[in-house]
Amino acid sequence: MNVSFSYRCLTNVFLKQSSYKYRFRLHRFFCTQNVCSNNSPITPKESEPELDRRSKFTHRLRDGPNLRDFFKDDHLANQEHLPEEEVIPYLRFSKQTDVRRKVYLDVYGCQMNVNDAEIVLSILKDNNFEPTKDIIEADVILVLTCAIRDSAEEKIWGRLDFLKGIKRARKKDRPSLKIGLLGCMAERLKNKVLERTNMVDLVAGPDSYRDLPRLLTLTDNNQKSVNVLLSLDETYADITPVLYFTIVL
Template sequence: MIDLQLTEKTHDEARQGEALVIDAPEQRNGKKLYIESYGCQMNFADSEIVASILKEDGFTTTGDYKEADVVFINTCSIRENAEQRVRNRLSQFGAEKRRNPKLIVGVLGCMAERLKAKFMEEEKLVDVVVGPDAYRDLPQLLSQAEDGSKAINVLLSREETYADISPVRLNGNGITAFISIMRGCDNMCSFCVVPFTRGRERSRDPYSILAEAQDLYERGYKEVTLLGQNVDSYKWKGADAEEGAPIEVNFAQLLEKVALVSPELRIRFSTSHPKDITDEVLYTIAKYDNICNYIHLPVQSGSSRVLELMNRTYTREWYINRIDAVKRIIPGCAISSDIIAGFCTETEEEHQETLSMMDYVGYDFAFTFSYSERPGTMAARKLTDDIPEEVKKRRLSEILVKQQEWSLRRLQQQVGKTVRILVEGFSKKSDQDYCGRNDQNAMVVFPATKNISPGQYVNVYIERCTSATLLGRLAE
């Protein structure tokens, strides 16, 4: 048996991944792998692909990097402080490498692609640098590193989707899983490095996606999240598996196909883009009870002028139109967002437009950031990061306060109601309570009982709430 563990650092919060035991490969090479992942859900999913590739090469994995022969950090370049955390972690691994010179340390993912040779030159402890499209090359690169050579492959691909690889599930609860449906991004948002670090957009074939969803369901998983940088632009052209006729599948059609795997398999997806989300997608969500009534729809700014500078390709009015459509077609649908404070040249009036947008939508929750210039982006090349840090911090604080108010208000609306949740495990604060998420992605905590176990759907009567959590008891 293999003990698998992953650490995921999402946005500004870190959580330790749970251990997962899976069947061992027939052949082992005696070496252990340790992986940490920083950033978005796509990085988490990529780490599962890496674990699968190296499992086939005979690696087992460990939750203790001091036991490992190979240590990987799967990195994020979205924000400057994410890169700083990676550098700090590398210095910690460096101390272990000095104790164990045979230890191989590798950097994977977006930061690896962006900084490339700089890691080899300046970070002396890094032996392997691998970009998001080169994970199949890892066994060869590790062999190269074992021979004492530095190994690097950051080539981007127009075809790679890893569709044929069955990911090793690293989150360990056996209940929820990610399914990557596409890779890369064609949206050249001026603040974002993703198109440069993950390459052009390409969609995975629907047959492999459905096969993965079916396999997860048969193995007892109860929820899947379909992942892509912009899921609404998913589009696959190919031949029908049975008749061979040319077909084209869009995201709404894919969503329906996955929902039909089983009514007991709950479906989520991330991330949507305001310029691409269609009424067809919204009607598909409304049609199927097992597609969660929750949409992450990043606005970034409430100002049309700032949105144009960001190259988001929609206006304030367009975004409001999409919000109105969500509320009309899916009443009660939860909506979350990403918001950037202090983008280049943002005026106080435009900041107020963002606050008014938050009031118009009433987001259930939001991921909020002050603008951080990323080297190589359009904004870094053509715009001036001219908002003082103290102004960014003040504007971000105002956004945070408003979002806390709306998060509390939205949860208060569910007090006194009975909600259906999927039990994920014990609460972080107490092994006397279970926790799980409802259809709107709100965390629900309730007293554990012997006749309830993780993986079950239960009805919980909501008695009270905090600004982040619903608290209740099992319904009669």
């Protein structure tokens, strides 16, 4: 009697526990499905309008203005809203005139200065200068210096004195002769060079050759011009050298 009663009690307890586990698992399953369906970012009714808005925004962003549209383009017809470029009267480059000024180069020292001379000529030719082999006919004489070879500095000082004599003997009916000192020695001796009256009109370092047209324009007003700033990224890679030079070793 007691054994049968105990067996029935254990059976009821087992069935109740199994029922509780089944109900718990079933409840958890439906809760999980409900949460997933409620957290869905796009419902079937909202998917098409949402995708349409995204598509429109993507097309507008792709076809909209970019950085290039913020710069002046000569090929655009409607540019009234862009300000006109300011023209400074005392910086009018010689390329705006029909007169081509003649330039003569003295190159001292290493092969690197020969390469620099070809770059200088290329820059000046694009600004209405032309090379000449006759130093007397030159309107501009540029001396490319070198600080590597022995006694190079003494040679250059002697050469500058010679050029100063040519400048004094120049006819009054001709434009004033301009003398420039370029290269690494020009950068190192700029203060010493400028202290000597009427020795040179401009001084330019090896990283400022692009600025030569502007520097020469400044000398038209009897003003000394100097640019010896160093640059970490100037390579003149976009300039095609002109194969013409005069070498003084």
